[in-house]
Every structure is written in structure tokens, then in C-alpha cells.
Amino acid sequence: MAIYLKGVMVALKGLPRTLQVSAFALVVGIVLGLFLALAKMSGSKVLKVLASVYIEVIRSTPMIAQALIMAYGVPMILQSKGINFKWGNLLIPALIVCGLNSAAYMAEVIRSGIQAIDKGQIEAAHSLGMSKRQVNMLIVLPQAFKIVIPALVNELVTLIKETSILAYVGVVEVIRSAQLWNATTFETFPAYVGAAVVYFIVCFPMSKGVQYLEKRLSADKPVKKSETEKSEGKGGIR
Amino acid sequence: MIEAKNIHKHFTDLHAVKGVSITVKDGDVLSIIGPSGSGKSTFLRCLNHLETPDGGEVYVDGELVTEDNLQNVRAKMAMVFQNFNLFDNLTVLGNITVAPIHVRKQSKEEAEKRAMELLKLVGLEEKAHVYPRNLSGGQKQRVAIARALAMDPEVILFDEPTSALDPEMVGEVLEVMKKLAASGMTMLVVTHEMGFAREVSDEVIFMDAGEIVESGDSEEIFGNPKTERLKAFLNKVLK
Numbered sequence: 001m002a003i004y005l006k007g008v009m010v011a012l013k014g015l016p017r018t019l020q021v022s023a024f025a026l027v028v029g030i031v032l033g034l035f036l037a038l039a040k041m042s043g044s045k046v047l048k049v050l051a052s053v054y055i056e057v058i059r060s061t062p063m064i065a066q067a068l069i070m071a072y073g074v075p076m077i078l079q080s081k082g083i084n085f086k087w088g089n090l091l092i093p094a095l096i097v098c099g100l101n102s103a104a105y106m107a108e109v110i111r112s113g114i115q116a117i118d119k120g121q122i123e124a125a126h127s128l129g130m131s132k133r134q135v136n137m138l139i140v141l142p143q144a145f146k147i148v149i150p151a152l153v154n155e156l157v158t159l160i161k162e163t164s165i166l167a168y169v170g171v172v173e174v175i176r177s178a179q180l181w182n183a184t185t186f187e188t189f190p191a192y193v194g195a196a197v198v199y200f201i202v203c204f205p206m207s208k209g210v211q212y213l214e215k216r217l218s219a220d221k222p223v224k225k226s227e228t229e230k231s232e233g234k235g236g237i238r
Numbered sequence: 239m240i241e242a243k244n245i246h247k248h249f250t251d252l253h254a255v256k257g258v259s260i261t262v263k264d265g266d267v268l269s270i271i272g273p274s275g276s277g278k279s280t281f282l283r284c285l286n287h288l289e290t291p292d293g294g295e296v297y298v299d300g301e302l303v304t305e306d307n308l309q310n311v312r313a314k315m316a317m318v319f320q321n322f323n324l325f326d327n328l329t330v331l332g333n334i335t336v337a338p339i340h341v342r343k344q345s346k347e348e349a350e351k352r353a354m355e356l357l358k359l360v361g362l363e364e365k366a367h368v369y370p371r372n373l374s375g376g377q378k379q380r381v382a383i384a385r386a387l388a389m390d391p392e393v394i395l396f397d398e399p400t401s402a403l404d405p406e407m408v409g410e411v412l413e414v415m416k417k418l419a420a421s422g423m424t425m426l427v428v429t430h431e432m433g434f435a436r437e438v439s440d441e442v443i444f445m446d447a448g449e450i451v452e453s454g455d456s457e458e459i460f461g462n463p464k465t466e467r468l469k470a471f472l473n474k475v476l477k
Binding site: 118120121123124125126127128129130131134138139142143146 | 286288309310311312313314315316317319321322323324325326327336337340341382385386389
């Protein structure tokens with residue numbers, strides 16, 4: 001039993017790095033994702049296409065390929081062009097890849113949140129003389145973010161698990177910690193079970209939290225009235 | 239003064255508004271009545287370019303409305319919607335003050351003081367810190383009217399303001415609108431409330447199939463309709 005506990009303790013040592021990368025990717029993802037979402041919904045065809053291409057390329061390729069390209073491929077191609085480039089710390093490409101990757105997913109989440117906002121409120125805001133920017137900042141985005149909070153937390157859970165592939169590009173996070181311990185002790189089963197336990201301890205409460213949030217947010221929402229009919233002559237003189 | 243000249247609006251295969259012109263003098267109440275689908279709401283929405291007209295011009299105090307001065311013009315032409323369209327993320331007070339603060343650049347204190355006066359006017363002072371989801375339909379619409387008034391508009395456009403209300407709440411909203419009319423507010427009202435239109439309007443326009451069929455003061459329209467279409471319409475809705 002003690003050896004399993006040891007396995008968990010070893011994996012735990014990698015947890016701060018895992019959380020650090022995930023948190024960074026979350027923030028970059030939200031900010032960049034917001035811009036991508038706005039670009040995709042903008043009137044400009046060029047912006048729309050650029051954002052769509054970015055989102056689709058990222059979502060249709062595995063993060064491990066993106067990580068390998070960024071960590072090893074990019075320095076290689078630059079060196080072959082005579083540019084002396086090396087990542088000072090392999091954490092840097094890892095952070096970049098996770099941020100860029102999560103942005104693509106966040107963009108879709110945020111876009112769906114924005115599109116869920118009642119069009120009537122947007123019209124009302126315009127009818128009061130607000131600029132497009134004001135409508136977005138004051139009315140649309142605050143509501144959209146509230147709607148997408150559960151989805152964003154889900155994204156974070158996914159991110160935490162996904163960062164495990166950074167073990168392959170030299171970042172000592174949870175999985176890499178387990179691998180290194182396994183390499184010296186050959187305690188393969190306790191090492192990887194320990195890593196799995198650590199992910200579970202972090203992710204399970206968050207998933208439960210999302211369920212709770214979703215329930216609360218939907219309870220908050222007023223019952224949507226069915227489209228009021230504009231029946232003719234309703235009432236007449238009162 | 240609001241002037242609309244020869245407004246046209248097409249949707250994909252529908253010519254919704256066919257060359258409608260109106261003039262509304264300051265302090266007047268103009269009601270637009272007509273069957274559903276007659277283009278009256280679309281016409282109203284063309285005035286502040288929520289629907290961009292395909293043809294025609296709108297003048298507010300002699301100034302032609304264009305894409306460039308749209309924000310300014312809209313700030314002078316408040317609108318009250320059928321479905322209230324209150325901002326769900328803001329309290330009642332926030333709903334009323336957001337545009338005065340951000341569009342009119344009033345201070346928060348100034349805007350809130352004015353908002354409280356307006357809430358008193360519509361009888362909802364005690365709801366200032368409540369969110370829209372906790373209001374009844376009639377209360378929401380009264381807040382929406384206060385929100386419109388907070389911009390000190392030259393005119394308020396009402397787009398079927400009572401059509402989404404339960405019958406017992408229609409009265410409270412009409413009361414507020416009557417108060418406004420009596421205070422000299424310029425109002426354009428698309429409505430199915432014939433009693434209201436008859437009582438408060440300086441002029442009534444009857445629209446059908448995208449055109450003005452008949453217009454006149456409320457006694458002429460309701461007491462002495464001339465066209466067959468208006469007679470048929472009134473017969474149907476007043477019975």
C-alpha cells in the first residue's frame with residue numbers, strides 16, 4: 001500500500017506545473033478565444049475565414065502533434081534556415097501550444113454563448129444610441145460569459161488532462177514525474193496509478209462543480225415565454 | 239419633429255412597407271393601427287433604422303438620418319418594445335442608467351437620481367435594485383418606458399407595447415402612456431389598443447398591406463371611417 005501512496009506523492013509533485021500550464025492556457029484561451037469568436041461573427045469576410053481556418057486546423061489535429069511541432073519542429077526549421085534558435089526552456093513552447101490550442105475550443109464555446117443572447121436586448125441597446133462596442137461590453141459579453149462559465153470549466157478539466165502530453169516535450173508535469181520515478185524504480189503500476197489518482201482528485205470535483213453550476217444557472221433563468229402571438233383584434237376597446 | 243418620406247422596406251419576397259410618409263409634430267401622439275402583417279411595426283423600426291429602409295428618408299428635427307449620425311439620432315428617439323427587451327444582466331436601476339451614463343456621459347449620481355424620479359413616475363421606486371427576471375410583464379414594460387425616458391428623448395416609439403402582456407397588466411402600462419401623452423411627450427404608437435388610440439391620439443394612421451390606407455384625427459378614423467378596408471378592420475376589432 002505504501003508504494004501506491006508513494007506513487008501518488010510522486011505524481012503530486014508534478015501537479016503544480018500541470019495546474020500552472022492549464023491556468024495559463026485557460027487565460028490565453030479565453031482572451032484569444034474571445035477575439036476569434038468576435039472575428040468569426042464579424043462582418044469582415046477575411047477575418048471570418050482566418051478565424052475559421054485557425055479553429056478548424058487546431059481542432060482537427062491532435063495537441064501532441066502541435067506540441068512536437070512547436071517544441072522540436074520550429075527550432076529545427078529555423079536552424080536549417082541559418083537562424084540560431086533554441087527554446088531556452090521547454091516550458092515556453094508548451095505554454096504557447098496549450099494557449100493556442102485552448103483558444104480554438106474557447107472560441108466556439110464563447111461564440112455559442114454570444115449567440116444565445118436575446119436579440120431583442122441587442123436591439124434595445126442600439127435603440128438607446130449605444131455603439132457596437134458598448135453593446136458588446138455592457139450587454140452581450142457579461143451575459144455570454146455567465147452562460148459559458150460551465151462550459152469554460154469543462155474546458156479547464158479537459159485542458160488539465162490534455163497537458164499530460166507535455167510529458168513528451170520535456171515538461172515535468174504529473175505524467176512526466178511518474179515516468180521519471182518509474183524509470184528509476186520500475187514501479188510501473190504504482191507510478192501510473194498514482195498519476196491517474198492525482199488527475200481524478202483534481203478533475204472530479206470540478207466536473208461535479210460544473211453540474212452544480214449548470215443546475216443553478218438554469219434555475220436562475222426565467223421561463224422563456226413562448227412567442228407571443230400577435231393575434232388580430234386582441235381585446236379591442238378596453 | 240419627425241418626418242418620414244416615402245419609406246420602403248423589402249424582405250426577401252415581401253414588400254413590407256410601400257412608400258409610407260408621415261409627419262409628427264412636437265407634442266403630438268400618432269397611433270398606427272392595422273391588421274397583423276400590415277407593415278406598421280416594420281415601418282416604425284425603419285424610423286430608427288433597426289430595419290434599414292430600402293428607400294426614403296427620415297428627418298429628426300430637420301436632420302436627415304444616416305449611418306453616420308445614427309447613434310445620435312437613436313439617442314433622441316427612444317423605443318419601447320413589445321417584448322420589453324430589458325437587459326437581464328442589469329438591475330432595474332442599471333437598465334435605466336446604462337445609456338445615460340455611457341451614451342449621454344452623465345455622472346452615475348446624476349443618472350441614478352433621474353432614474354429614481356422616473357421610477358416614481360411609473361410607480362416602481364421600490365423595484366430599483368431588483369433584476370428584470372423578478373418583475374411581472376407590466377412592471378417590465380413600465381421599467382422599459384422609464385429607460386426610454388431617461389434619455390430625455392424628443393420622441394418615443396412604442397412598438398405594440400401591450401401586446402405581450404397578460405390582460406390584467408395592460409391597464410397599468412396604458413396609464414403610464416396616457417400620463418406621458420398628457421405631459422406633452424411626442425409619441426408614435428403602433429398598437430392594437432383601439433380604446434387607447436382613440437382617447438389619446440392627435441392623429442391615427444390605418445395601415446394595410448404596407449400602405450397608409452387612411453389617416454386623420456381619432457374621431458374621423460373611429461367615428462367616421464371612409465374606406466371599406468378601415469370599416470372592415472374596425473368592425474372586426476371593435477365588436
